[in-house]
Amino acid sequence: MSPDKNAVTLFDFPNSSSSYRLRIALQMAGIDYDTVLVDLPTGQQRAPEHMARNPQGFVPVLDIDGLRLTQSMAILRYLDTTRGLGLLPEDPVERVKVEALADAIAIDIHPVCNLQVVKYATEISGDAEMRGKWSRHFMRPGMVAFEKMLQGFEGGPFCCGDLPMLPDICLMPQINNCRRWGVELDDLTKTMQAVAACEGVAAFQAAHPDNCPKPG
Ligand SMILES: N[C@@H](CCC(=O)N[C@@H](CS)C(=O)NCC(=O)O)C(=O)O
Known part of the structure; x- marks a missing residue:
C-alpha cells in the first residue's frame, strides 16, 4: 500500500545522524511530520515490520508526497529540488x-x-x-x-x-x-x-x- 499523499512520517531515532539530517531539512522546509521511533539499540531496525519499509534495515525512512523514501542524501536532494531549500549551488x-x-x-x-x-x-x-x-x-x-x-x-x-x-x-x-x-x-x-x-x-x-x- 502506498503512503497517504497528505501525510508526512519520519521513521526516526534521535541519535541517528542520517535521521537528524532529515529532521533539519524538514524543519528548514517548514514541513510538519509525524515521528515513528525505530529503537536502534534494541534492534527494531531489523524487525520484519521495518525491513518491509527499508530492506537495508536502516533509519531514516520518510513517507512524503505519497512516496516511501530511503537514503538520507537522496532524500535531501529530493527535498531541495521539490521545496527549494537552497542546499546546493546551481553552478x-x-x-x-x-x-x-x-x-x-x-x-x-x-x-x-x-x-x-x-x-x-x-x-x-x-x-x-x-x-x-x-x-x-x-x-x-x-x-x-x-x-x-x-x-x-x-x-x-x-x-x-x-x-x-x-x-x-x-x-x-x-x-x-x-x-x-x-x-x-x-x-x-x-x-x-x-x-x-x-x-x-x-x-x-x-x-x-x-x-x-x-x-x-
Ligand atoms: N546511507 C544511509 C545510512 C543510514 C544509516 O546508516 N542509518 C543508521 C542510523 S544513522 C542505522 O539505521 N543503523 C542501524 C544499524 O546499523 O543497525 C542513509 O544516509 O540514509
Whole structure:
C-alpha cells in the first residue's frame, strides 16, 4: 500500500545522524511530520515490520508526497529540488565542491562508525570499550580533513557562506557523534565557526536529539 499523499512520517531515532539530517531539512522546509521511533539499540531496525519499509534495515525512512523514501542524501536532494531549500549551488563547479564537502562526512566518516559496524568490531575484539576507541579513531582524522576542505570555501559563518547548505546539514549530526565519543574539535576553527552558526538557527535547534521524540 502506498503512503497517504497528505501525510508526512519520519521513521526516526534521535541519535541517528542520517535521521537528524532529515529532521533539519524538514524543519528548514517548514514541513510538519509525524515521528515513528525505530529503537536502534534494541534492534527494531531489523524487525520484519521495518525491513518491509527499508530492506537495508536502516533509519531514516520518510513517507512524503505519497512516496516511501530511503537514503538520507537522496532524500535531501529530493527535498531541495521539490521545496527549494537552497542546499546546493546551481553552478555545476560550485555544486560539485559543496557536494564533496558533504560527502566527506556522509560517505566517508559516518558509515564506518555506524551501529552495525561498531557492534561487530566490539564482538570480534571482545573489547567492551571498542565503540569509543573505534569512533575516535575514524572521526578525528575525518574531521581534520573536513576542516582542511573547509579552508577552500570563502566567507562564512556557515560551511559555504552566509546560509546553511548541505554540508551544514551533514556537519551537525556528525558533531553530535563526535561529542558523544569525546572527539576533540576545538582546534578546528572553521568547522567550529560553522557549528556555532548552525546552533543559532531554529531549524537546527528543533532537530537536535535533545529536542525530538525519544523511545520510552
Ligand atoms: N546511507 C544511509 C545510512 C543510514 C544509516 O546508516 N542509518 C543508521 C542510523 S544513522 C542505522 O539505521 N543503523 C542501524 C544499524 O546499523 O543497525 C542513509 O544516509 O540514509
